[in-house]
Amino acid sequence: MNQSIVLPLYQRYARSFFLALCLLLSASSVQAADDLITIQQRAEQGDAAAQFNLGVRYAKGDGVAQDSRQAVAWYRKAAEQGLAEAQHNLGICYDQGIGVGMDTKQAVAWWRKAAEQGDTKSQILLGTSYAFGKGVELDAKQAVTWYLKAAEQGDTEAQNSIASGIAFLNDDKQEVTWYREAAEQGNANAQFHLGFLYYLGNGVAQDAKQAVAWFRKAAEQGNARAQYFLGNCYTLGAGVAQDYQQAVTWLRKAAEQGHRDSQYFLGLSYALGNGVPQDYSQAYVWLSVAAANGDTDATEARDFAAEKLSRSQLAEAQKLAGQYFEKYQPKR
Numbered sequence: 001m002n003q004s005i006v007l008p009l010y011q012r013y014a015r016s017f018f019l020a021l022c023l024l025l026s027a028s029s030v031q032a033a034d035d036l037i038t039i040q041q042r043a044e045q046g047d048a049a050a051q052f053n054l055g056v057r058y059a060k061g062d063g064v065a066q067d068s069r070q071a072v073a074w075y076r077k078a079a080e081q082g083l084a085e086a087q088h089n090l091g092i093c094y095d096q097g098i099g100v101g102m103d104t105k106q107a108v109a110w111w112r113k114a115a116e117q118g119d120t121k122s123q124i125l126l127g128t129s130y131a132f133g134k135g136v137e138l139d140a141k142q143a144v145t146w147y148l149k150a151a152e153q154g155d156t157e158a159q160n161s162i163a164s165g166i167a168f169l170n171d172d173k174q175e176v177t178w179y180r181e182a183a184e185q186g187n188a189n190a191q192f193h194l195g196f197l198y199y200l201g202n203g204v205a206q207d208a209k210q211a212v213a214w215f216r217k218a219a220e221q222g223n224a225r226a227q228y229f230l231g232n233c234y235t236l237g238a239g240v241a242q243d244y245q246q247a248v249t250w251l252r253k254a255a256e257q258g259h260r261d262s263q264y265f266l267g268l269s270y271a272l273g274n275g276v277p278q279d280y281s282q283a284y285v286w287l288s289v290a291a292a293n294g295d296t297d298a299t300e301a302r303d304f305a306a307e308k309l310s311r312s313q314l315a316e317a318q319k320l321a322g323q324y325f326e327k328y329q330p331k332r
Helices: 003-027 036-044 048-060 068-080 084-096 104-115 120-132 140-151 156-167 172-183 188-200 208-219 224-236 244-255 260-272 280-292 296-307 311-327
Strands: none
Touching: 036 048, 048 068, 048 084, 068 084, 084 104, 084 120, 104 120, 120 140, 172 188, 188 208, 188 224, 208 224, 224 244, 224 260, 244 260, 260 280, 260 296, 280 296, 280 311
């Protein structure tokens, strides 16, 4: 797949989202039933698991005053004893500058220690570090190597990431293989990407019906990009019978998640009366939102819709556009 297509998608999902997810997952591993005093006593006696749990408590402010520096101190004690979870969290703290000075090389060093013990989250983050050359020299092959280690343990996020990583190496067939692995386990991002590869015919025979099938699986899980492509398939009659009403249904779902292209095409649907009654006010509203989100094509279409409105209708549409813009921003 062309890197210009893959890289923006990869950057959006493979790093910032995953880092946040890692911290949430790590935080959820604290044993709620453990009494704080008992945890502190065990931690001070050198118990690595207790040290890690105490670090998470300080990070969350759970039973103690939130203190990122204390969190780092306890993560470090456990990490130095070889606890992979603590090494993973300590790496994130260094990467994000949480409770410690930002140091991407230290982040990579701690993720490597955890990754070498088989920690899949650290393997993905180490792979991502190689993919972007952050804290380490950029090396697509090393990125793929670490993604593979996590993917082979059945981690669907890793399988999704490995496919993106393989795209840098221009191996479309392997890209399809790993997206399929994750897609069949229900990973919505992978389902979207697999549908996209069928849509383009990259690494697999072009098949609009298969594209629609995978777009639908991801769309039903709320994936905005899949909803957008599914809507366009209905508009074009690609892989499915042409149905403007269905097209509008899926475009609206994506538009309400802040998907700019969907906002644009939903506005055009109202302007043309495709799948909905023709409504220049609604057309103006959605095209305005798309334009405000950076769609340059939407500006001209919005101005055309404005010419069809009375002064009072335009004023009302402008007010509603402002409300929609605030309400329908992209979701993380």
